[in-house]
Amino acid sequence: MIRFFNWLFPHPFLTLLLTVVWVLLQNEFSAGMAVFGLILGIVIPRATAVWWPDRPVGFKLGKMLSYICLVIWDILVANVQVAWVVLTRSNKDMKSAWIVVPLELRSPEALTVLAGTITLTPGTVSADISDKGRFLLVHALHAPDPDAVCDDIKSRYEARLKEIFV
Amino acid sequence: MTMADIGLYLAAICLLIGAAFTLVGAIGLIKLDDAMKRLHAPTKVGTMGIGALLLGSIIVSFARGGSSIHELLIMAFLFATAPISANFISKVNIHRRCCDETPELQGGQTWSTLVEREEDKAVKEKA
Numbered sequence: 001m002i003r004f005f006n007w008l009f010p011h012p013f014l015t016l017l018l019t020v021v022w023v024l025l026q027n028e029f030s031a032g033m034a035v036f037g038l039i040l041g042i043v044i045p046r047a048t049a050v051w052w053p054d055r056p057v058g059f060k061l062g063k064m065l066s067y068i069c070l071v072i073w074d075i076l077v078a079n080v081q082v083a084w085v086v087l088t089r090s091n092k093d094m095k096s097a098w099i100v101v102p103l104e105l106r107s108p109e110a111l112t113v114l115a116g117t118i119t120l121t122p123g124t125v126s127a128d129i130s131d132k133g134r135f136l137l138v139h140a141l142h143a144p145d146p147d148a149v150c151d152d153i154k155s156r157y158e159a160r161l162k163e164i165f166v
Numbered sequence: 167m168t169m170a171d172i173g174l175y176l177a178a179i180c181l182l183i184g185a186a187f188t189l190v191g192a193i194g195l196i197k198l199d200d201a202m203k204r205l206h207a208p209t210k211v212g213t214m215g216i217g218a219l220l221l222g223s224i225i226v227s228f229a230r231g232g233s234s235i236h237e238l239l240i241m242a243f244l245f246a247t248a249p250i251s252a253n254f255i256s257k258v259n260i261h262r263r264c265c266d267e268t269p270e271l272q273g274g275q276t277w278s279t280l281v282e283r284e285e286d287k288a289v290k291e292k293a
Contacts, residue, residue, distance in 0.1 A: 027236045079187060079214040082206065086194040096203050098269050119249035122210045125202070126249070127256035128268070130275040137268060137277055139256065141206040 008042060010049040013059060015041040063164045070160070074121050082122040085142045097143045099124075099150050101136040105158060110165035111136075117157050124149065173229025177222040184218030191215060202265040205255055212248040217241060 009015055015038075022037030023029060045052075085094065105111055111133070115126040118138055128137040143149050187210055194207030220237040227234035259265045260279045268277055 021239065024236045024239045027234055075213050079210055082210060083187060083190045086190055086197065086207065086210075091197070091199045091203075094198075094203065096200065096266075098266065100269050100271070115253065116245070116249040119209060119252045120213055120245060122213065123206065125205050125209065125252050125256055127202070127253065128260060128277045128279050130271055131278045131281050132275055134273075134275060135271055139202050139205070139265075141203060 008046070011045045011052060013061065014045045017041075018044055060164050060166070063160070067160050067164060070156075071117055071120065074156075078122045082141060085123075089142065094142050095144050097140050097146045098127075099138040099140055099143065099146045099153075101138055101150050101153055101158075103134055103136055103158070104154075105161060105165070106133070107165050110161045113165075114153075114157055114161055118153060124153075170229045170231075173225050177225040177229065180218045180222030180225060184215050184222065187211065187218065188215035200265060201259045202256060205252055205259075209248065209252060212244060216244060 018041035019034070019037040022040055023034055026033045026037075103111070103114075105114060111129070115129070115136065118124050118126040118136075123141050125139045126136055127139050129135070130137075138149070138153070140146065140149055191207045191211035194210070195204055198204045198207065220241055224235060224237050257279045260268055260277065268280070271277070
């Protein structure tokens with residue numbers, strides 16, 4: 001039974017995501033469309049399973065949702081701060097800096113989410129990763145204290161992502 | 167004042183916020199002097215600017231008695247694609263050395279953009 005389930009849903013999360021996206025694309029909810037979305041959500045992961053050899057294990061959806069809420073809140077706060085910096089500080093006063101963040105995460109999915117989060121939060125852009133994937137290069141627009149930004153990224157985002165992608 | 171009116175006012179506020187952040191992003195693009203610094207301006211437009219405009223669109227559709235939430239999809243796709251383009255632009259900046267020097271790494275590692283690959287060396291020798 002479990003083997004059949006694994007065969008039918010190689011990526012349960014992708015199935016869920018495709019169904020939700022399909023229903024959102026229709027823009028009005030009806031049972032028929034939801035069922036059709038579910039069919040798509042089963043057929044597409046099944047048909048493309050060959051190209052997704054690694055089944056993501058231990059992905060925690062609940063924690064991911066709370067992480068998304070945290071990131072959206074951070075984006076709101078950082079937007080206002082960065083807008084203030086852009087409008088009031090002259091170019092000379094702006095202390096932009098490269099920040100090297102040592103990484104503890106190893107899985108590519110988690111690293112992608114971390115780099116995306118850093119870029120989406122205004123004020124920091126993730127620019128590069130070291131060739132062995134141990135350090136992340138982040139550019140900050142205005143960072144009087146670069147170490148604080150690094151600690152912030154590690155404690156706020158990386159620690160949570162480590163719990164999400166086990 | 168009915169719910170529809172309140173909704174319209176809320177939508178108007180959202181539009182103003184979105185427009186304001188888009189304006190700040192455009193000002194930043196003109197004002198900032200370094201290629202890497204300029205990259206920070208569009209990220210504001212991409213998140214807060216577009217986000218507030220789309221939120222206004224959702225509120226208007228609900229105030230008029232409909233229900234339109236596929237704006238959330240636009241948001242999701244933007245959030246998924248914006249970091250990639252920003253990453254590509256910053257990689258180009260590092261590669262062309264038109265920004266501050268990138269910090270050195272200990273332990274014999276280099277930034278992956280600056281790694282000299284075999285095929286690059288062959289091209290350089292030819293040239």
